[in-house]
Structures are given as C-alpha cells and as structure tokens.
Amino acid sequence: FEPLAQRLLLLLVQLRHALTPPVLAAAVCAALDAACAESASPAMGVCAEGALLQLTRAAFGRLRTPSADEEVEELLLEMLGSLLGTLGSKAAHCPAALEAVSAAMHAGGPALGTHAHLVAPLRSCVLPALCEAARGSGGSSALAASLRAFAHCVAEHRRVLRAPIGVYWESVLLGSAGSTSERVELLLECVHSLLLLRGLVGFLWVHYDCTLGRCDLCEATVHLLTTHAMPRADGGALGSSCLLALCGLVALLEQLVLVPQQESGESEKESKKEKESEVRAHDKEGEEGAPRPPSPSPSPSPSPYPSPSPSPSVGVQAAERVRQRREMKRVLALAAAHFNAKPAKCFDLLRAKGLLAADSVDAERVALFLLAVPSLSKVAVGDFLGEPAAATDGTLEAYVRRAGLGGLGLLEALRRLLSLFRLPGEAQKIARILEAFAQQHARTGADAAEFGHADGVYVLCYSIVLLNVDLHNPNVKKRMTPDDFVRANRGINDGADFGEGLLRRVYESISGEQLRLAERAPVGAP
Numbered sequence: 001f002e003p004l005a006q007r008l009l010l011l012l013v014q015l016r017h018a019l020t021p022p023v024l025a026a027a028v029c030a031a032l033d034a035a036c037a038e039s040a041s042p043a044m045g046v047c048a049e050g051a052l053l054q055l056t057r058a059a060f061g062r063l064r065t066p067s068a069d070e071e072v073e074e075l076l077l078e079m080l081g082s083l084l085g086t087l088g089s090k091a092a093h094c095p096a097a098l099e100a101v102s103a104a105m106h107a108g109g110p111a112l113g114t115h116a117h118l119v120a121p122l123r124s125c126v127l128p129a130l131c132e133a134a135r136g137s138g139g140s141s142a143l144a145a146s147l148r149a150f151a152h153c154v155a156e157h158r159r160v161l162r163a164p165i166g167v168y169w170e171s172v173l174l175g176s177a178g179s180t181s182e183r184v185e186l187l188l189e190c191v192h193s194l195l196l197l198r199g200l201v202g203f204l205w206v207h208y209d210c211t212l213g214r215c216d217l218c219e220a221t222v223h224l225l226t227t228h229a230m231p232r233a234d235g236g237a238l239g240s241s242c243l244l245a246l247c248g249l250v251a252l253l254e255q256l257v258l259v260p261q262q263e264s265g266e267s268e269k270e271s272k273k274e275k276e277s278e279v280r281a282h283d284k285e286g287e288e289g290a291p292r293p294p295s296p297s298p299s300p301s302p303s304p305y306p307s308p309s310p311s312p313s314v315g316v317q318a319a320e321r322v323r324q325r326r327e328m329k330r331v332l333a334l335a336a337a338h339f340n341a342k343p344a345k346c347f348d349l350l351r352a353k354g355l356l357a358a359d360s361v362d363a364e365r366v367a368l369f370l371l372a373v374p375s376l377s378k379v380a381v382g383d384f385l386g387e388p389a390a391a392t393d394g395t396l397e398a399y400v401r402r403a404g405l406g407g408l409g410l411l412e413a414l415r416r417l418l419s420l421f422r423l424p425g426e427a428q429k430i431a432r433i434l435e436a437f438a439q440q441h442a443r444t445g446a447d448a449a450e451f452g453h454a455d456g457v458y459v460l461c462y463s464i465v466l467l468n469v470d471l472h473n474p475n476v477k478k479r480m481t482p483d484d485f486v487r488a489n490r491g492i493n494d495g496a497d498f499g500e501g502l503l504r505r506v507y508e509s510i511s512g513e514q515l516r517l518a519e520r521a522p523v524g525a526p
Contacts, residue, residue: 002044005034009051016058021072021079028055028083028100035096049096053103059083060104063111080108081117088125092132095142101126102149105156113157127153127164134172140182146172147190154194162207162214170215174224181241188228188244191221195251202255210325212332213374225249331355336375343384363394367402370395371420381421386429396436405437406444411509413441414461418515423465434461450502452494459492464506465515472514482507 012019012027019027034040034048060080067073084104090097105112112118127150134146150168158165173191176184194200201218208217228245231238331353339346347366350356356365370381390396403420405413417437423430438458442448451457463485470480480488485507490497 002041006044006047009034009047013051013054016055019058021059021062021076024055024059025079025083028052028059029086031055032087032090032094032097032100035100036090036094045096049099052096052100056087056100056103057107060108060112063108066111077115077117081115081121084118085121085125088121088129091126091129092136095138095145098130098133098142098145098149101130102145102152105149105152110156113160119157119160122153122157122161123164127161127168131168131172134168135175140186143183143186147186151190151194154200155197158200158203166208166214166217169217170220174217174220176224176228181239184228184241185244188225188241188248191225192244192248192251195221195248195255198255200255201252206322206325210322210329212329212372222249222252225252332369332373333375335369336373339384340375340377340380343380361393361395363398364402366395367398370399371402378420378422382424382433383429385421386424386426386432388432391432391436396432397439400436400440405440407446409447410441410445410457410460411464411506413437413445414464415515430465431462434458434465437461450499452496456493456498460489460498460506463489463492464510467507467510468515471511 009031012031016024016027031048031052035045035052037045037048040048062076063080067076084101087097087101087104091101092098108118112122130146130150130153133142134150136142150165150172153161154165173187176187179187204218204221208214209219225245225248228241229249231242331349335346335349338349347356350369351358355369356362370376370384384390385396385399390399400417403417405416408416414437423433435458438454438461442451442454442457445451445457451460467480467485470476482504486500486503489503492498
C-alpha cells in the first residue's frame with residue numbers, strides 16, 4: 001500500500017491550493033499520521049514529511065489572504081485552530097510534527113496571534129509541546145527545531161503568549177545547568193538572536209521582572225550570559241559558548257542604550273496599540289484573571305501599585321510606574337518570605353510600606369495579599385486562616401468571598417478553595433475554615449437551593465473531608481462504601497435528608513479524584 005499512499009500524498013500536494021479547508025485539513029492529518037508512523041519505510045517517511053510541510057504551509061498560508069465571506073473565514077479559523085492543536089499534540093514526540101509546527105508559524109505569520117481560535121491552541125498545546133520537545137531525548141535536532149519555533153513565537157506573538165513564553169524561557173533557555181556543550185551553544189545562540197529583537201529587553205523587564213507571579217527573566221538572562229561569558233580560569237582560548245554569551249551581552253546593552261532615545265515617543269503608542277490588538281483569550285496565568293495585590297493605604301486609587309507623581313514626560317511617567325512595580329514585587333516577595341516564617345513580621349513590613357493601615361486590621365487587604373502573592377506557603381496560609389483571629393477580624397470571610405467560588409457547585413467550589421492552601425491538621429482550624437466556606441456557598445453557590453441552611457453545607461463539607469481521608473489514606477483498612485456515606489449523612493440538611501443521588505455523586509467524585517491537599521513549594525522568595 002505504500003506506493004499508492006505516496007502517490008496520493010503527491011497528488012494532494014499538487015492540488016493543495018485548490019482544496020477546500022476541510023479537505024486540506026484532512027490531508028495534513030493524513031500526512032502527519034504517515035510521517036509519525038514508526039512502521040513506515042524510510043522512503044515513505046521522507047515522502048510523508050515533505051508532503052506534511054508543503055500541505056501545512058498551504059493551509060496556514062491562507063491566513064495571509066482572508067476571505068470576504070465571514071462564514072468561510074470563521075470555518076477556516078476553526079479548522080486551523082483544530083489543526084494547530086493536532087500538530088501540537090504530536091510535536092513533543094514526533095520530529096516531523098515539530099517541523100510542521102515551525103512551518104505553520106512561518107506560513108501564518110502575524111495573523112496567528114490575532115485570532116482567538118489560533119491563540120488558544122498556541123497557549124495550551126503548541127508551546128507546552130515545544131517545551132517538552134526541547135527537554136526530551138530527541139537530541140540536538142529536536143532542540144534546534146523547538147528553539148526555531150519558540151523564537152518565532154517571541155518575535156511575532158509575545159504580547160498574547162506571555163505566560164507560556166515565560167515558562168519556556170525559564171525552563172529551557174535558562175535551564176542549561178549540566179547540559180552538554182552543544183546544547184549550551186544552541187541555547188546561547190537562541191538567546192542572542194532573541195536579544196536582537198527590538199524592544200525585547202524592555203518587554204522582558206516590564207512583563208516579567210516587574211510583574212508579580214512571574215520569573216525575573218531579564219535578570220536571570222543577564223546572569224546566564226555573564227556566567228558563560230567568564231574567561232577560563234586556566235587562561236585558555238575562549239570557547240564558542242563564551243563568544244556567544246558575550247555577543248548576547250552586547251546585544252542586550254545596545255538595547256539599553258537605545259531605550260532613553262525611544263521611550264518618550266513610543267511608550268504611549270505601544271500601550272495603545274497593545275490594547276487595541278491583543279486577543280483577550282483566557283490565560284490562567286495572565287494578569288487579567290489573577291488577584292491583584294493591595295495598593296498602598298490610604299490611597300483610594302483602584303490600582304494595585306502606588307500612583308506615580310506628576311511628571312513632565314510620558315516616558316518618564318512610564319519609567320516611574322515600572323520602577324514602582326519592580327519595587328512592589330520586591331517588597332511583596334520579602335513579605336511572603338516573612339509570612340512563611342512568621343506572619344506577624346510580614347504584616348509589620350506591609351504596614352511600614354503603607355500597604356496596610358497602621359492602626360487597624362484591614363481584612364480585605366490581607367485577603368488580597370494571601371490570594372495574590374504566589375510565593376506564599378500553602379501550609380502557612382492554611383494555618384493562618386484557621387486561627388481564631390482570622391475569623392474574628394473578618395480576614396477568613398474576606399478570603400473565601402474573594403476566592404472566586406460564586407456560581408460553582410458544592411464539590412467544585414470546595415476543590416477550588418482547598419487548592420489555594422493546605423487544610424490544617426487541627427480539627428478546630430478545619431471547622432473555622434469550613435464554616436466560613438459554608439456561609440459563603442449557602443449565599444452564592446450554584447446549588448444553594450438544595451441546602452436548607454448553611455449548617456447543612458458545613459456538616460456535608462466536613463463529611464466530604466473525612467470521606468477523602470477514608471478513601472485515599474493507605475493506613476485505612478476498611479473503607480466506607482456509598483451506602484455507608486448515605487447513611488452517615490441522614491438528617492443533616494436542616495433536619496431533612498439530602499438527596500441520595502447527590503450523596504452518591506459526591507462519593508463517586510471523591511473516589512475517582514481525591515481532594516488535592518498537597519503543599520506547593522514557595523517560589524520567588526528572596
């Protein structure tokens with residue numbers, strides 16, 4: 001069958017510009033399956049890989065000539081989004097798919113970053129696959145292909161792919177420790193080429209080093225380059241990695257020299273252009289969906305950062321705002337380190353910096369701090385929320401209210417809450433937290449009508465926590481059955497019974513997926 005398959009692929013390549021979008025997508029998928037098949041002969045593999053690249057370029061090249069028919073254009077975007085996800089799902093383990101991803105990005109050009117249908121698979125499939133391929137066992141060829149595709153993402157789409165780009169940069173480009181000299185040279189060559197992009201250093205500094213919850217990419221990149229640029233201790237000749245690192249440092253410094261000449265005229269234009277063009281696709285790690293840290297007291301401004309003082313120049317104002325954001329990130333990282341060791345010292349620091357009122361407990365600001373700062377220990381947060389003081393001063397209630405649990409079902413809301421911190425081991429602390437959750441869920445839960453009173457929510461939540469331990473603790477020998485769980489929760493809904501179907505669904509959910517209570521290691525602490 002291989003000769004026939006090869007002839008069919010060649011015919012599809014010749015007809016690629018005449019094929020309708022669904023047929024072209026099917027042709028790309030067929031070529032992809034053939035190129036990734038381990039049982040294919042070398043001749044078939046070469047033919048399929050060539051056909052895959054040409055068909056992929058033809059498919060994504062259609063983005064450069066949009067259709068006047070909106071329905072046709074929408075169909076094309078949906079098809080290309082699905083195709084991009086398919087390529088991304090195989091790119092981590094199939095070299096041909098990895099090359100096809102790179103071909104798709106080059107063929108689509110800037111248009112890839114202007115449509116939500118295409119940005120979503122880039123975020124969720126393609127960039128994670130590129131990261132996995134770069135760190136896998138595919139060797140230098142897979143790393144080089146991954147770096148090429150990543151460099152294109154940075155050059156064309158960095159404003160809509162900030163979070164996944166940050167993950168790739170941190171885990172791949174900055175993860176050269178213990179690597180072979182060939183791998184280090186490839187990474188440094190990629191870093192150098194990226195630093196030649198106009199405005200990239202400022203972009204890294206503003207959107208990573210000065211943004212809460214993101215790695216200090218600019219600072220870490222400087223450290224990487226200076227480490228590899230150091231001459232050999234024995235006075236020997238400079239190696240390729242040393243020269244590449246020096247070139248990278250020169251490119252970075254050249255951008256810093258150009259910034260003062262450009263910032264006054266371009267900062268406002270760039271901000272306006274970004275607001276108009278950026279795709280507002282959902283990004284869990286982006287700034288839009290994340291809780292903001294508290295702003296300095298007593299400023300009424302809704303901004304999470306101190307308001308800059310008046311300045312005669314737009315460029316100077318922008319630079320001042322960035323400096324304040326960087327200082328805010330540093331202060332909050334230091335406060336988080338104090339909180340993980342001793343919460344009282346943390347709040348003393350926040351009061352000294354004007355982020356908390358000096359003469360009263362500001363429950364809303366404390367709750368924002370606990371939700372917004374990513375380097376807090378989940379154990380420390382759980383212990384703090386379980387203390388009597390957090391319940392009496394309103395911090396616990398504010399935390400639960402701001403945790404984004406409204407409109408969710410009971411089990412989904414409970415899972416989300418317990419993913420934010422580690423539930424304490426003391427029964428009294430658990431009771432306080434679950435009571436606050438029950439009060440909130442009885443008001444805003446999607447299934448609040450099923451509960452007669454907040455007390456019923458509280459008792460059922462406590463029962464769910466106990467069920468989770470019973471079903472998933474290896475030390476428990478005799479486990480609770482669904483009938484046992486139903487019997488144990490009779491008469492707790494304000495004197496009435498919960499529906500048996502509800503209780504059995506809860507049991508099945510906890511049995512299939514336990515409540516995640518694992519500790520998250522603190523990151524970003526100084």
